[in-house]
Amino acid sequence: MALINPHINFNGNAEEAFTFYKSVFGGEFAKIIRFKDLASPEFRVAEKEENKIMHIALPIGKSSMLMANDVPEIMGKTNENENRSKIVISVESKEEADKLFNGLSAGGQIEGPIGDSPWDSYFGCFRDKYGIEWIVEFAQN
Numbered sequence: 392m393a394l395i396n397p398h399i400n401f402n403g404n405a406e407e408a409f410t411f412y413k414s415v416f417g418g419e420f421a422k423i424i425r426f427k428d429l430a431s432p433e434f435r436v437a438e439k440e441e442n443k444i445m446h447i448a449l450p451i452g453k454s455s456m457l458m459a460n461d462v463p464e465i466m467g468k469t470n471e472n473e474n475r476s477k478i479v480i481s482v483e484s485k486e487e488a489d490k491l492f493n494g495l496s497a498g499g500q501i502e503g504p505i506g507d508s509p510w511d512s513y514f515g516c517f518r519d520k521y522g523i524e525w526i527v528e529f530a531q532n
Contacts (some may be wrong), residue, residue, distance in 0.1 A: 396456040396477065397478045400469045400524055401495060405444040405459045410526065413449055413492035414459040421448040426463070451480075477516065477524040485513050488529040495519050495527075 401408060403445075406523040420447065427441035441459035451457050455480070464470050482488045492505040498520035505515030505527065 396458060399457075399478075400462050401444070401459055401521070402468050403443055404521065405447055405461045408523070409444075409447050409449055409457075411519075411521075412495070412529050413460040415491060416449065416451050416457075418450050423447050423452050426461075431471050432531075437464075451488060479526045479528065482527065482529050485529055488513050488515070488527050492517070492527045495525055 399405075399408075409420070423444065424446040425441065426436045426443050426445045430436040430441070440461075440463055443463070444459065446458065446460055448456050448458045455504055460510065465468060479530060480491055492515045496515075496517040499517050501515070501517045502524075503514065503516040506513065508514040512531060514526070515528075516524070516526045518524050
C-alpha cells in the first residue's frame with residue numbers, strides 16, 4: 392500500500408517549527424541533516440546557511456512521516472501566506488482530535504473550530520503559527 396508523507400518548505404525556521412510539532416505529537420526526529428553536513432568543494436554552503444535544515448523527519452503514528460527543509464536564500468523565499476496545501480490528520484478518538492487540534496493551533500488562526508461536521512465526522516481546520524494549514528478529523532462511523 393502506498394503512503395503519503397507531507398513535506399514542507401520553510402524560510403529558515405524548519406527546526407523551530409519541528410521542535411514545536413514534536414512537542415505536540417511526541418516522539419523523536421528520525422533524521423536531521425543540516426546543509427553543512429553536505430558541504431564539499433562541489434557543494435558549497437554559505438556560512439549563514441550552514442546550520443539551516445536540509446532535511447528533517449518526524450515520525451507521526453505507526454506509518455507516517457512529516458518532513459521539511461529550509462529553502463536556501465539563493466532559491467528565493469517560500470510564500471508563507473499562500474495556500475501550500477493542507478495536512479490532514481486522521482485520528483482514532485475525539486480526545487486525540489482535541490489534543491492535536493488545540494496543540495497545533497496554539498498561536499495560529501482557526502479556520503473551522505473542532506466539532507461535529509455535517510458529513511458525520513469530528514472535524515476542525517486551522518493555519519498554525521508557521522503558516523502551515525492542517526485538518527484534524529475523527530471519522531465517527
